[in-house]
Amino acid sequence: MKSELFYSIVMMALGGLLIYLAIKKKMEPTLLLPMGFGAILVNIPNSTIASSGILAWLYNFGIADHEVFPLLLFIGIGAMIDFGPLLSKPWLLLIGIVSQGGIFITMLIASLFFPINDAASIGIIGAADGPTAIFVSMKLQSAFIAPILIVAYSYMALVPIIQPVVLRAMTTRKEREIEMHYSSKGVSTRVRILFPIIITIISGLIAPESIALVGMLMFGNLLRECQVLGQLQRAAENILSPLISLLLGLAIAPKLNGPEILRIETLMIMGFGLLAFIFDTVCGVFFLKIVNIFLKKKINPLIGGAGISAFPMSSRVVEKVGLEANKQNHLLYYALGANVSGQIASVIAGGLLLHFLL
Numbered sequence: 372m373k374s375e376l377f378y379s380i381v382m383m384a385l386g387g388l389l390i391y392l393a394i395k396k397k398m399e400p401t402l403l404l405p406m407g408f409g410a411i412l413v414n415i416p417n418s419t420i421a422s423s424g425i426l427a428w429l430y431n432f433g434i435a436d437h438e439v440f441p442l443l444l445f446i447g448i449g450a451m452i453d454f455g456p457l458l459s460k461p462w463l464l465l466i467g468i469v470s471q472g473g474i475f476i477t478m479l480i481a482s483l484f485f486p487i488n489d490a491a492s493i494g495i496i497g498a499a500d501g502p503t504a505i506f507v508s509m510k511l512q513s514a515f516i517a518p519i520l521i522v523a524y525s526y527m528a529l530v531p532i533i534q535p536v537v538l539r540a541m542t543t544r545k546e547r548e549i550e551m552h553y554s555s556k557g558v559s560t561r562v563r564i565l566f567p568i569i570i571t572i573i574s575g576l577i578a579p580e581s582i583a584l585v586g587m588l589m590f591g592n593l594l595r596e597c598q599v600l601g602q603l604q605r606a607a608e609n610i611l612s613p614l615i616s617l618l619l620g621l622a623i624a625p626k627l628n629g630p631e632i633l634r635i636e637t638l639m640i641m642g643f644g645l646l647a648f649i650f651d652t653v654c655g656v657f658f659l660k661i662v663n664i665f666l667k668k669k670i671n672p673l674i675g676g677a678g679i680s681a682f683p684m685s686s687r688v689v690e691k692v693g694l695e696a697n698k699q700n701h702l703l704y705y706a707l708g709a710n711v712s713g714q715i716a717s718v719i720a721g722g723l724l725l726h727f728l729l
Contacts, residue, residue: 378629379414385632386410398528401616402501406521409624421625429622434516438509440619441502442587447612448502448714449591450604452682454566456708458558463674463705467712469658470678471720473497473650478724481643485636489513491724493640496523497647498717499530500680505619506584507721511728517626518637522644530684537649538676538692541656547696549671553704563596574719580729581722588718651679655709677706680717686710 389407393400413421420426433440457463478487478494485493492508496519504523508516526533539547567589574585594604655675663669673693677685686706693702 375629376416378633379416381633382414382627382629383411386414386627392528399524401613402524402620403528405617405620406524406623406627409621410627413624413627414629421628426621426624429618430625433618433622434505434509438506438583440615440622441506442583444502444612444615444619445584445587445718446591446594447607447615448682449567449588449593450595450607451612452588452592452595452711452714453707454563454592454711455558456704457711458562458566459556460705460708463708464712464716466655466658466675466678466709467714467716470651470655470675470709470713471498471716472654473647473652474717474720474724476650477643477647480646484639488728489515491728492516492519493643494647495717495721495724496526496640496644497651498680498713498720499523499527499648499651499685500714500717500721501527503584503680503718503721507724510580510725515636515640517623517631518640519644520623520626521632522641526644526648527681527684530681531688533645533648534652534676534685534688535692537652538656538673538689541653541676542660542672544696546660546669546672547693548700549669550697550700551671551674551702551705553701560596560598564593567592567596570715574715574722578719578722578726580725581719584718584721585715588714648679652676655679655713671700671702671705674702674705674709677709678713678716679710680713682710682714683707685713 386407389403389410392398393403393407409426412418413426474494474497477497478490481490481493488511492511492513492515495504495507501524504519508519513519571586571589575582591607594600594607655678656672659670659672659675663672671693673689677689679685686703689706690701690703693700
């Protein structure tokens with residue numbers, strides 16, 4: 372009885388902390404605010420809302436049975452993404468692909484301590500892509516869905532704090548000062564429309580298990596680029612995305628109970644999640660440092676740090692760190708191209724994990 376009361380008090384305090392971070396620090400408020408309030412709801416002594424109330428229904432319908440919420444959320448994300456910088460500089464796609472290396476490195480290390488399905492679910496945290504982390508961990512039936520979700524979204528919110536440290540550690544000032552002058556060719560409407568269709572087909576052939584996530588992401592982008600459904604595109608971006616994030620935060624609440632969260636494995640997941648996040652950033656930067664060995668005109672390796680899926684936060688971080696070293700250095704458009712390629716690559720990486728492990 373005392374242990375149950377202890378769990379309740381600690382988890383309600385954790386819920387209060389999440390609400391504080393959402394309101395005061397503005398860290399992913401559309402998700403952390405409902406998640407924090409949900410944690411309080413389900414941990415009130417004798418509360419049945421997690422087992423038979425609205426939160427239980429939201430969890431079963433939106434996450435456990437059909438993964439509806441992550442898929443709908445990807446429509447909204449796709450509607451807000453401009454693939455123009457990537458289409459103008461297709462080589463940036465390589466950064467997104469290489470930057471997913473941290474997922475697989477972390478999975479291999481975590482597999483020494485966790486079953487492979489859990490290790491893969493922990494590794495996907497490195498992509499800084501909450502919906503993909505939910506989708507993969509649910510499909511793989513991980514025993515740590517709630518901790519993985521909390522850690523994944525926490526690190527997404529901490530991108531502006533963690534990434535600058537890694538980027539400065541991985542590069543010299545001389546490298547950060549490399550100027551990149553962006554000149555883009557116009558991308559036709561036809562190419563913009565064909566791109567999401569072609570990516571969906573290719574992704575389905577490479578990683579069939581990724582087709583649901585990639586398909587919803589690219590459908591959202593097609594809404595944006597078709598230019599005949601502007602009202603729906605704006606609704607997907609400005610209404611659907613925040614609304615689904617809010618429902619997702621409430622839906623995960625039934626898993627925010629003391630015995631499931633307050634265990635040593637949660638601390639380990641936090642450590643491995645941070646490791647995956649750092650490795651993903653390092654892989655992108657290191658890739659460009661290697662490429663620069665063979666190039667006469669050097670590429671600023673900071674751009675490699677935007678290859679993770681935290682769009683557009685990671686792009687802004689790269690721009691800020693670049694400007695610190697050289698006031699004339701504007702890396703934003705290159706970083707945006709790498710960032711959206713990371714969005715695509717992280718989903719395909721999740722699909723590959725499902726393909727090999729299911």
